[in-house]
Amino acid sequence: MNDNRLRTHLEPTVLFVDMNSFFASCEQQDNYWLRGRPIAVCVYTGARGCVIAPSIEAKLRGVKTGMRLDEAMSICPELVPVETSPDRYRAYHVKLISVFKRFSDDVLPKSIDEAVIDLTRYQLAYKSMPEVAQRIKHAIRTDVGDYLRCSIGIAPNAFLAKLASTLQKPDGLVTISPANIDEVLGKLALTDLPGIGHAMATRLQAGTINSPLELRYASPDRLKLVCKSIIGWHWHLRLNFGGEVDLAAHAYKQMQAIRSVSTGQRQSLEQMTTILRTLCLTLERRMVHQKVFCRRLQGWVRYSNGKRYEDGLTFSIPMQDGIELFDLLCSRMQRYQEAHQCGPLLNADVRQIGMGVSDFMPAESVQYTLFEDNTRKDKFRETLNAIKERFGKNSLIRATELRGESVKDLIGFGSIKDLHEW
Template identity: 65%
Template sequence: MKRLGEYTKPTVLFIDMNSFFASCEQQVNYYLRDRPIAVCVYTGKQGCVIAPSIEAKRLGIKLGMRLDEAVKICPNLVPVETNPERYRTFHVKIIEVLQQFTPDVLPKSIDEAVVDLTRCQLMYKDVREVAYQIKRDIHDKVGDYLRCSIGIAPNAFLAKLGSDLQKPDGLVVITPETIDDVLLNLKLTDLPGIGSRMAKRLEDQGILTPLNLRYASPQRLRAVCKSIIGWHWHLRLNFGGEVDMETTAYKSMQAMRTISTAQRRSAEQLDELLQSLCLTLERRMVRQDVFCQVVTFYCRYHDGRNYNDEVKLPEPKQDSMELYQLIRQRFERFQKVNQCEPILNRSIRSMSVSVFRFIPAQLVPFSLFEDNTRKNTLRKTIYEVKAKFGSDKLMRATELRDNPVFRDVIGFGSIKDLHDDENPF
């Protein structure tokens, strides 16, 4: 939702759960509380830390560290394997708590959400008290070890900025009277959405600080950013309205996994992992009722090399086995032409499959040689049954494995799959 025009009342709350994955583990396992823990997809020494606890962060453990490096810094670090279903369950409970205050709740990621009280101003006289009540309700109704930082501001961007300023368990309010003091001590890269490349572009044009950015004219910002994004920066920092609350459809979907030492030893397991990535994308496309027109495969190896392939499909596809077979055919052709080792080999470190350029299912043209209507309907029905009775009640042959290698993982990014039926704005 865009809400343009001068708007200065701090009625937007950004809730950021602190060290969410680790805190969920500490919530269900009392032994882990007050200890430095690191949530990892795999807990071998080459495993990657995807979520350090608050205690671990204080000792210098950072997101993305290899587990063996983290243990050198903190010998008492407790590695914990990730449990995605647990984090989804806590996420849903937290959203239910937030929706008790207003229907205008927008989940931004697995551990973040926006609560817009703009339409509820007659109900809530003190927005700070609402924030404190949210903290209490999460503590009492979801988990007593879960903490969150909350930013309050007239728009979602500034509320997000506020939530980043005090962690853990912080509460920061940004208003027209306080914004300059807030920005004064920050770097450009401290602003959500500004990375090193964008910061360099701004600095090259004389915009060296967040305050410079705030007071630059919208015309200058549009020229520097070479797009409407510059105007959006002006609106965010000058209370010109809301430009960050729109819910958008998927532009692309990606399934990616880091590969463990045990998995890469077996060509069969690597092949199963590739099938599972394709199944993940099929599930998402079925839920969104779209077909893809482009598919890409990318993998990295331990020696720094990579392989990347992109295919523009002659006909839109949704079926996982069709995607898998297409990728395998491309592998075999590449290996034959270049007389090289298998693409899925023992030195592979990670692999990903992506699909994009979507077309709504109802607009997919019929094939001249094959009527896929029944197959497409069956695929959709399978996922409806899974959603109603459980994912293990009806399975395709490709999902039946004695020792499945595919680990369910979840990231901090898109969580549209959890809220497909909800569109509060």
């Protein structure tokens, strides 16, 4: 299920579902008054808050993701700011995946608002893939939410299906096949292809590949040389129906937790410390859920002047406890301040705090020293997180979590691994 495969496949049997303005549509689904209005989902709804998801109506009025809220309001005075509701989006995501699995066992969630439905093994069951796509759209409206819309792309592989889903929004349905791929690619620029940003486009153009059509007809050896990696061969396979390279579900290589700091929060050292502790506990929860420990920790702070503080260290004994990670980061920040005779690293200029863990080891493989046995602590974390998952995140908390004010729950478009057991 959901495996990459290296064989020619010409039939458009892979569907890519992209929910349109997902966060905003979920808000409009649950609040009838918001329907038909331009709304902007924001983490914070102050003037300097950031729009993370405009509704379809807001997009038509020029509001874009990443705009400051005061700028968006100047463009669209009737804009309605709405604070994020992460639990709502997660719940709708789970409902959507449940609907998709009625049509195929081969469903791969790609993000909170995107999924691949592979129907390659179901060609005898479904005579018309566009008809299946219409049935999926209908099932979403009737069984998940009547105000939710999606664009569906159909193609022989996941990459081209994703590209097709971007070509007609909102509520689109587009098929890419060997019969029309040249016509489709001929209307696009390199940066219109998913996964090609300006840096990759510049590299391709330096190799005299200036358009998607030229990318399609370049030889695999030339593409590997221009891209300086096997990625060039992957592009050849995607655009020439030579195989599937985007369906594998990968395990965690790294986990990150990042928070932007609001104007009010950066005035309080306690609030910023609380944010850092929350990030550490978030990563603990993910590691417990995935049954892994980390052997590498990174922390960073970004400031309004563009400067950045970074720290990283490797452990001889793998770690999982969020409070231990938090204490370790704080002590290292304190030593940095003392060694360099500088002011507090968490100050009024902070714009973002983040941390990451990597180099994972399965929990059952962790060995302790002769003088340390953390079995009871590990079991406590596992039990604590199981209770939180079943009864709610605030059903049981440690005393260390009571310091400072609570930090608002956030969710990113890619934050779906914890919702699924691969």
